[in-house]
Amino acid sequence: xxxxxxxxxxxxxxxxxxxxxxxxxxxxxxxxxxxxxxxxxxxxxxxxxxxxxxxxxxxxxxxxxxxxxxxxxxxxxxxxxxxxxxxxxxxxxxxxxxxxxxxxxxxxxxxxxxxxxxxxxxxxxxxxxxxxxxxxxxxxxxxxxxxxxxxxxxxxxxxxxxxxxxxxxxxxxxxxxxxxxxxxxxxxxxxxx
Numbered sequence: 001x002x003x004x005x006x007x008x009x010x011x012x013x014x015x016x017x018x019x020x021x022x023x024x025x026x027x028x029x030x031x032x033x034x035x036x037x038x039x040x041x042x043x044x045x046x047x048x049x050x051x052x053x054x055x056x057x058x059x060x061x062x063x064x065x066x067x068x069x070x071x072x073x074x075x076x077x078x079x080x081x082x083x084x085x086x087x088x089x090x091x092x093x094x095x096x097x098x099x100x101x102x103x104x105x106x107x108x109x110x111x112x113x114x115x116x117x118x119x120x121x122x123x124x125x126x127x128x129x130x131x132x133x134x135x136x137x138x139x140x141x142x143x144x145x146x147x148x149x150x151x152x153x154x155x156x157x158x159x160x161x162x163x164x165x166x167x168x169x170x171x172x173x174x175x176x177x178x179x180x181x182x183x184x185x186x187x188x189x190x191x192x193x
Contacts, residue, residue, distance in 0.1 A: 003037045003051040004188040008108045008156070009177030011190075012049050017056045017152040019088045022130040024055070031085055031128055034059045041185035043106045045144050047151030050107050052188070056088045058148035062141065082141055089125035091149055092134070094118040101143055103157045109183045111172060113161045117146050 006012055020027070030053075038046040038059060047058035062082040096119040104112040120138040123145060127133060137145055147157060158166055158173065175181055179189035 001033045001036065002040050002186055003033050004186045005037065005041060005046075005050050005106050006052050007176050007179070007181075007187050007189045008158075008173050009190040010052075010107075010188070012052055012054055013107060013151070013156060014154045015049065015054045016154045017047075017049055017054045020055045020057065028128065030057075031059060035061065037185075038106070039064075041106050045148040046106065047148045049151050049154075056152045058086050058089070058152060060084050060086070060144055060148060062144055079140060082144075085128045086123070086125040086145070086148070087127065087130070089123055089149060089152065091146075092122040092124055094146070095120045096138075101140075103143075103147060105147070105157055106185070108156065108158060108173070108176060109181055109187075110176070111158070111169060113157065113165065113169075115147075115157050115160045117143055117160075119143075121146060123149075 030048075034046050034048070034051060037051060038044075038061065042064055044062045044064055045058060045060045048055045060082060062079040098116040098118055100114040100116050102112050103115045119142060120136065121142045122134065122136045124132070124134045150156065150160075158169065174191075177189060177191040179187070179192035
């Protein structure tokens with residue numbers, strides 16, 4: 001089932017999410033719905049707060065990120081198969097020199113900005129079967145994880161941009177909250193009348 005994606009301005013997006021247990025009600029259906037919602041919106045990641053749930057869960061499927069052309073990056077093949085579920089995740093370390101990359105967000109449609117992040121991370125999480133993992137990711141895979149991880153900590157990518165640039169986006173962000181934005185997927189707008 002496709003869920004509505006919560007738009008910028010909804011308090012759930014600024015809330016630090018809580019851990020869940022394996023008996024969380026309807027967890028497997030929620031995960032399936034999140035994947036379907038993300039695919040419908042042509043996203044590569046979706047966190048539970050984006051569908052209104054303040055829990056530490058996010059899903060990733062980077063295959064839409066891969067562009068089929070002759071100038072494919074080396075890690076495109078890795079991205080094509082990068083599909084994971086992260087529950088109760090904790091980033092342990094982030095390393096390397098920060099690099100800029102243009103990011104967008106399903107909760108903040110039509111806005112894209114350069115965000116600086118470190119290129120490598122080590123993360124601990126449990127999967128959908130509550131098997132614990134500790135893994136290292138780098139490059140675009142790390143960036144997607146960092147973006148979704150921010151959501152479960154109540155941080156949006158616009159919180160990571162230059163304050164002056166954010167001020168310049170204030171009107172657009174308000175318009176998104178009010179539903180004055182053209183999107184091709186189902187959304188829930190906090191200030192829509």
